[in-house]
Amino acid sequence: MDILAEARQATKVFGTFTAVSAVDLTVGPGEVVGLLGANGAGKTTLIRLLLGLLRPSQGDIRLFGSAPSLATRRHVGYVPQTLGLYAGLTVGENWAFTAAAFRLAATPVPEVIAHRKNELVAGLPLGAQRQVAFAVALSHRPELLILDEPTSGVGPLGSARLWEEIRQAAGQRAGVLVTTHNMEEAGQCDRLVVMSDGRVVASGTVAEITGGRQAVEVRCDDRDRDRAFAVLDAASFPVQVHGEALRAGGTAPAVAELLSRAGIDAAVTIVPANLEEAFVDIVTAPAAG
Amino acid sequence: MTWGLADVRVSRDKKIILAGVTVPADPSRVTVVVGGDGAGKSTCLRVLVGLLEPDAGTVRRPGKERIGYVPATAGLYVDLTVAENLSFAADAYRLSGSERSRKVSELLEQTGLGRARHRLGGHLSGGMQRKLAVGLALLHSPELLVLDEPTTGVDPVSRADLWRLISRAAVEGAAVVVTTTYVNEATRAASVVLLEAGQVLASGTPDDILRNVPGAVGRQDGAGRPGPLSWRRGNSWRVWAPAGRLPDGVQLVQPDFEDAVVVAALAGETGG
Numbered sequence: 001m002d003i004l005a006e007a008r009q010a011t012k013v014f015g016t017f018t019a020v021s022a023v024d025l026t027v028g029p030g031e032v033v034g035l036l037g038a039n040g041a042g043k044t045t046l047i048r049l050l051l052g053l054l055r056p057s058q059g060d061i062r063l064f065g066s067a068p069s070l071a072t073r074r075h076v077g078y079v080p081q082t083l084g085l086y087a088g089l090t091v092g093e094n095w096a097f098t099a100a101a102f103r104l105a106a107t108p109v110p111e112v113i114a115h116r117k118n119e120l121v122a123g124l125p126l127g128a129q130r131q132v133a134f135a136v137a138l139s140h141r142p143e144l145l146i147l148d149e150p151t152s153g154v155g156p157l158g159s160a161r162l163w164e165e166i167r168q169a170a171g172q173r174a175g176v177l178v179t180t181h182n183m184e185e186a187g188q189c190d191r192l193v194v195m196s197d198g199r200v201v202a203s204g205t206v207a208e209i210t211g212g213r214q215a216v217e218v219r220c221d222d223r224d225r226d227r228a229f230a231v232l233d234a235a236s237f238p239v240q241v242h243g244e245a246l247r248a249g250g251t252a253p254a255v256a257e258l259l260s261r262a263g264i265d266a267a268v269t270i271v272p273a274n275l276e277e278a279f280v281d282i283v284t285a286p287a288a289g
Numbered sequence: 290m291t292w293g294l295a296d297v298r299v300s301r302d303k304k305i306i307l308a309g310v311t312v313p314a315d316p317s318r319v320t321v322v323v324g325g326d327g328a329g330k331s332t333c334l335r336v337l338v339g340l341l342e343p344d345a346g347t348v349r350r351p352g353k354e355r356i357g358y359v360p361a362t363a364g365l366y367v368d369l370t371v372a373e374n375l376s377f378a379a380d381a382y383r384l385s386g387s388e389r390s391r392k393v394s395e396l397l398e399q400t401g402l403g404r405a406r407h408r409l410g411g412h413l414s415g416g417m418q419r420k421l422a423v424g425l426a427l428l429h430s431p432e433l434l435v436l437d438e439p440t441t442g443v444d445p446v447s448r449a450d451l452w453r454l455i456s457r458a459a460v461e462g463a464a465v466v467v468t469t470t471y472v473n474e475a476t477r478a479a480s481v482v483l484l485e486a487g488q489v490l491a492s493g494t495p496d497d498i499l500r501n502v503p504g505a506v507g508r509q510d511g512a513g514r515p516g517p518l519s520w521r522r523g524n525s526w527r528v529w530a531p532a533g534r535l536p537d538g539v540q541l542v543q544p545d546f547e548d549a550v551v552v553a554a555l556a557g558e559t560g561g
Contacts, residue, residue: 160521181445
């Protein structure tokens with residue numbers, strides 16, 4: 001089977017509000033797909049459709065080739081943003097509870113969390129809680145992993161360790177669907193799907209999504225940089241500090257002219273947009289049609 | 290250093306929370322404190338704004354009325370509208386007359402909340418709430434602006450808006466200290482402090498930190514973990530050689546900020 005999870009023209013309407021609109025999405029074995037979107041773009045609703053927690057108003061959802069059901073749920077590992085752990089149980093008890101729910105033979109608590117086996121989940125730092133939620137979600141060797149902002153609030157080393165496990169699961173042919181607001185993390189995915197207002201507005205590899213998009217980079221003397229920022233900002237150019245340079249929206253000639261009129265000596269060049277800039281560009285563009 | 294922390298120590302119930310932490314805060318500059326959960330970031334800020342007395346060390350801050358502070362989980366009234374929040378804060382800061390109306394309308398415009406001015410704080414999206422909270426802290430043009438994880442869980446569009454507010458405050462003269470778990474936000478700063486388990490792993494300008502990554506960082510493909518001093522980057526692995534000699538078959542790379550932060554954390558763990 002080549003496709004683990006699929007949405008075909010999936011639409012979900014709540015009253016008069018269309019949360020998900022004609023979305024196509026596939027996740028294949030061994031593939032890490034990043035689902036990006038602003039808050040309220042419809043990512044969580046799409047995930048709930050894929051899990052079978054909601055039924056589409058129109059279109060079709062297929063999990064492992066059939067409609068989502070309790071039977072397909074057995075093959076999915078899901079880590080919601082809220083982690084889905086029992087805070088009042090210990091790490092070992094959470095592990096045992098999940099094993100019982102999936103009717104797995106008693107298995108030892110995995111090494112990464114074993115040293116915390118007897119600690120209450122509520123007392124663990126967030127990074128450790130995420131690690132537990134992750135281990136629990138992987139315990140029944142799911143074919144599909146769905147992770148809603150798995151590293152939010154976790155530091156760099158903690159994130160790198162979680163990604164090690166995500167990649168390991170993908171290496172064993174699991175498909176992974178992961179949402180994130182962290183563009184660095186998005187860059188680690190094999191493929192990205194960008195949602196805005198319930199629709200898919202871009203999809204492909206990072207290179208395909210950023211491809212051709214540009215930003216305007218402004219370099220000037222340290223002393224002039226604050227003034228350059230103020231001038232661009234006052235003229236409503238979306239300007240951002242980027243290392244020792246500034247990056248702005250708009251066109252290079254317009255930026256250069258504005259700065260030169262303010263008497264600021266600056267090098268203005270066009271550079272390839274990074275993923276974050278491309279994302280902002282895509283989701284803030286006026287809707288087509 | 291105009292404001293900030295110097296060699297600050299804090300412990301609670303015999304547990305060390307901050308073990309000699311220095312965080313500079315200078316006018317017109319943004320200092321970003323990067324670290325994971327439990328690193329001690331919030332404690333640093335609480336000491337800086339005077340909510341927590343350190344066991345040792347020096348704290349320099351302006352008078353309370355010259356500080357703007359937004360904690361990680363609050364900073365606005367959920368049962369007041371956007372306009373009422375601004376009005377309440379303006380009263381608290383005793384702003385009046387033209388100064389008051391000028392600042393309020395300026396911040397409504399800069400936060401992009403003008404059209405949401407009659408919505409309840411609690412009904413705003415996460416990103417809008419953070420923008421409002423930062424806006425409230427800016428209302429009295431503070432000399433020291435202190436923000437605890439203003440962008441955690443916020444989407445990139447709102448994050449760009451927030452950073453524009455933050456950079457603008459610095460350009461207008463404020464000393465700004467911001468904590469974050471997003472490593473790439475260090476590029477927004479004039480000064481960066483990498484914090485882990487209450488210790489400063491590295492600090493300086495973003496360029497200093499990149500220049501001073503110890504040893505060598507390399508890239509290796511393949512499924513298996515190359516060794517203990519390695520971590521995932523997308524499809525491949527990064528490998529750190531503290532003494533600078535990478536194993537055969539590992540390709541040397543120029544470390545980026547994320548590499549620098551992970552190396553600093555690994556060096557801290559191995560006591561190197």
